[in-house]
Amino acid sequence: MCNVCGCATAGDVHVAGAMLNTGSGRQVEVLQAMLHDNDRQAAHNRAHFAAAGVLVVNLMSSPGAGKTSLLEATIRALHGRVRIAVIEGDLETENDARRIRSTGAQAVQITTGSACHLDAGMVHGALHRLDLQEVDILFIENVGNLVCPASFDLGQHKNVVLLSVTEGDDKPEKYPVMFRAADLLAITKTDLLDAVGDFETRRALRHFRQLANPARMLRISARNGAGMDEWVGWLLGEREACRRAMASLAGD
């Protein structure tokens, strides 16, 4: 039972299993994910999102890659068409939630203290502070970190990983676990390409493909609007696909 909303959750921790006597002791077979509890909570979050018909997109990147700026530009671009809400994850401050709220969108800030990632339990606490019935797309802006957030399912439908041109085009090669998790690779701050000089999107894509990830790559500048149409088009397509999948599930 979910202790916040009282809704039913999936079964309890698996405690049985094949037993093997090993002389002085016994071996119990488990074969369960190390993050079993988080995965169960993520499935529970996903059920909340399905019930409300919300597409949930998890944004991950280094600190300063432009996640909040991209969200501000996205909310402006979809104003009047799509209702957006944001769950913000940072170690400290309400700054990002305040920036999002000033666009008119709902925003909840999670401050993790010293925790380097969001987990499904934190997101569950935050989603109960939002009116999901009034939301079409929920963004989760994860803690800026190219390592830890990749290991935790939050219940999202899609992962978007941002790589800003100031970071270097070999980031996918250096942080393979994170970039393998991407359903879309967003090269951001492309207005700075000339100033940076040595970032090649072609090389970033090659490093990305070397992780066997077939996901699309988009080039976006939240500042000058380049690539925003493609980004918004991708979001609307995913929103439609999510809505169709939920409708077919409801019809079963």
Add this chain to the structure above:
Amino acid sequence: MHELAICQSILAQVVAIAETHGGRVKRINLSIGPLAGVEPHLLRAAFPLVAAGTACAGARLAIDTPPVRVQCNLCGVASQVRPNRLLCRVCGAWRVTVLEGEKMRIDSVDLVEMENV
């Protein structure tokens, strides 16, 4: 250092198993692939801190680290590869399926009777 959070998750599951089956935990057998994003040595360093005072205190983490293996979607050959270079070793294609290397699993738990501890 998300390994601490992962240790807490392992601990909760293994303590529940020890309570159900009785005894103390001698060894926890894990599989961690290089694509799981978890560092075995950090897990080993963090585990005693979370296990202190529980049924897992003093338990050893035995970590199997299977290498990354992919199968080419074009030529069908399976090969062992580096975690940041998941390309077919034969034809170089990036359209491959990961066969092994993503696991992050508790395989089994070795329990001993209290008097054997």
